[in-house]
């Protein structure tokens with residue numbers, strides 16, 4: 001394999017790494033919220049958690065879900081192959097359905113006591129920035145394996161679609177957790193379509209009602225349809241953390 005092809009195979013991982021570093025630099029230049037805790041120890045802890053999370057996904061999720069996606073593609077299981085759509089339309093619909101079912105999973109993470117026990121670790125970060133995007137408890141990721149398998153099986157997600165969705169979602173998750181203040185016109189335009197840092201900041205506010213809003217990990221349309229969309233008005237006044245008013 002030539003060097004160029006070998007580099008090409010690693011391009012998505014390199015691009016995701018570049019997005020992470022670009023967000024880390026940008027959020028320092030244009031912060032959205034003032035920090036409440038020193039950043040270096042938090043970033044170190046979140047990077048360590050991210051390494052444990054990546055290991056969990058590599059050992060527990062990928063072998064199960066990727067194998068299932070190969071089987072789904074070979075046997076033409078699930079919704080997408082039945083629709084007979086042209087490839088670009090099938091890809092777009094598949095990405096939207098994977099995003100919608102991830103939104104449903106996020107609702108469950110907040111509504112089920114068992115799942116909240118692990119998802120609360122993600123919300124317990126006293127600040128919200130790019131590093132928080134890596135802060136997922138390995139137990140939450142283990143619980144998500146059967147859900148992910150169900151998504152792939154019902155939607156009919158091929159390995160290529162699964163990979164594309166995973167990469168786009170990770171980039172968007174890093175962006176929405178960042179502490180980056182966008183120029184108001186860009187904030188308004190983007191929030192019509194995707195979750196911005198200001199919108200997701202409300203989901204990480206330390207108030208029960210706010211944490212039940214803006215649950216999407218990608219498109220804002222799901223929150224709008226479910227009545228959980230809350231526009232970002234004054235995000236700099238939001239206090240990040242676990243709910244202080246939970247029953």
Ligand SMILES: [Zn+2]
Pocket residue numbers: 106109110119123203
């Ligand atoms: Zn959450």
